[in-house]
Amino acid sequence: MSIKKNLALSDTGFVFNPSTGDSYSVNPIGLEILRMLKENKKDEDIKKHLLATYQADFETIEKDYYDFVKGLEQLKLTENNG
Amino acid sequence: MAKKKLTVGVTGLNNIDSPGPGIPVIRALKDMKDFDVRIIGLSYDSLEPGIYMHDLVDKTYQIPLPSAGQQSLLTRLDYINSIENLDIIIPNFDAELFNFIKLQDALKKKMNIHTFLPTLEQFEERHKSNLPEFGVKYGIKVPKSKMIHSMAEIHSLAYEFGYPLVVKGKFYDASIAYSPDQAMAYFNKISGKWGLPIIIQQYTQGTEVNVTAIGDGKGNLIGAVPMRKTYITDKGKAWAGVALEDEELMDIAKNLVKGNKWRGGFELEMIRTEKNEYFLIEINPRFPAWVYLAVGAGQNHPEALVKMALGEKVEPFKNYEVGKMFIRYSYDLICDLKEFETITTLGEL
Incomplete structure (x- = not known):
């Protein structure tokens, strides 16, 4: 899974898709995930990082990560969806 | 170095809810670095707001409606020019372009007024009614x-x-x-x-994306900025928009200008479908009302037009700022009845 290379991420969690002009706001964890995805980190590595950083069990992290990534796909912010 | 003085006639002063491009074009001209510009507004209706925007428009003259024909327009422009000594005219309405295209040689020869307009052939072939043939000719998908x-x-x-x-x-x-x-x-x-x-x-399902652009008449795209409307009025007009990064759209504009050698400003109205296909729904043969976004994003298209109208060589813009936005607003101008009376009865203000 990779996100669009030209996606602009700001420190405030503001996300801008220059291809469509759409913008979004994500919380600090969302921003952290997006940055890791932009660095081409693998899904498993990102989940491991979240597990080590936040107080949540693996099942919860897996489910929430899956939901987040599906959301990115629906918003066409992933590379394969243009 | 002192700026060169320039007097430019501009139409499209109807800065209303469905605005003409005149006022944004004037703002772009006021931003020009090399010229000190005097703006002569050319209006059709006494309530066009630009007539009363004295910080942008130095003087306004009513001109005859396009239906009155070329001779009456020429006569009126001759009178205006005798007072104002116009250097350039930038028409901004589709409906008046035919007359201005027909008169461009006479304006240059008789009054030394420069224009930078598409040829009649270019103007005619992109008409809505001719769009399917246009699409085939230039390899652009058209509904x-x-x-x-x-x-x-x-x-x-x-x-x-x-x-x-x-x-x-x-x-x-x-x-x-x-x-x-x-x-x-x-x-x-x-x-x-x-x-x-x-x-x-x-009807083509998708997202509308538009491009404001300018061609040099020799097949070169001098500038182009794509935009998506982010706030749309009930008339379908952009009340806010954002400059996009869209290579495919830029290629479409580039190929189009290369193919038909468009001369002057224009706007492409396109639909981008879910499958990322682009359909051309309209070509406007003049700058759009949102052309000032291009200026804000780093490409002053009206300035380029002025220079080319004067015969100067203009290099194509290389980039623009993606993500630059515009947001329109409404503003109540307070005017004296005397001004309305003057433009209505004397035809100039």
Whole structure:
């Protein structure tokens, strides 16, 4: 899974898709995930990082990560969806 | 170094809810670095807001409606030029362009007024009614469309196009009709305002993306900025928009200008579908009302037009700032009745 290379991420969690002009706001964890995805980190590595950083069990992290990534796909912010 | 003085006549002062491009073009001209510009407004109606914007428009003259013909326009421009000594005229209405294109040589020879307009052939071939042929000629996808001249033809549209479909005026206005009844209502409304024919266009599902651009008449795209409307009025006009990064759209504009050697400003109205296909729905043969976004994003297209009109060589812009936005606002100008009286009775203010 990779996100669009030209996606602009700001420190405030503001996300801008220059291809469509759409913008979004994500919380600090969302921003952290997006940055890791932009660095081409693998899904498993990102989940491991979240597990080590936040107080949540693996099942919860897996489910929430899956939901987040599906959301990115629906918003066409992933590379394969243009 | 002192700036060169320049007097420019500009139409399209109707800075209303469905605005003409005149005021944004004037703002762009006021931003020019090399010229100290005096703006002469050319208006059709006494209530065009630009007439009263004295910080932007130095003086305004009423000009005859396009339907009055070329001779009466030429006579009026001759009078205006005798007072103002115009260097350039930038027309901003589709409906007046035919007359200005026809008169451009006379304006240059008799009055030394420069213009930078498309040729009549370029102007005609991109008409809404000719768009399908235009698409084939320049390799751009265009939704199926046809001209109709009477309401009786609406009944057959269901078989040919299906609903919804788009009902368009020959110059302005477009509405999406979801039934024959709606199509008839829009036929009446739009033909009553802009005359016949009416253009019926297949409805294309997707996101509207537009490009404001300028060609040098030799096949080079001098500048182009794509934009998506982020706030749309009930008339379908952009109230806010954002500059996009869109290589494919830029390539479409580049290829189009390379192919037809467009001369002057223009706007491409496109639909980008879910599958990332681009359909051309309209080409406007002049700058759009949102052209000042291009200036804000780093490309002053009206300035480039002025320079090319004066015969200067202009290098193509290389980039622009993606993500630059515009947001329109409304503003109540307070005017004296005396001013309204003057423009109404004397035809100049």
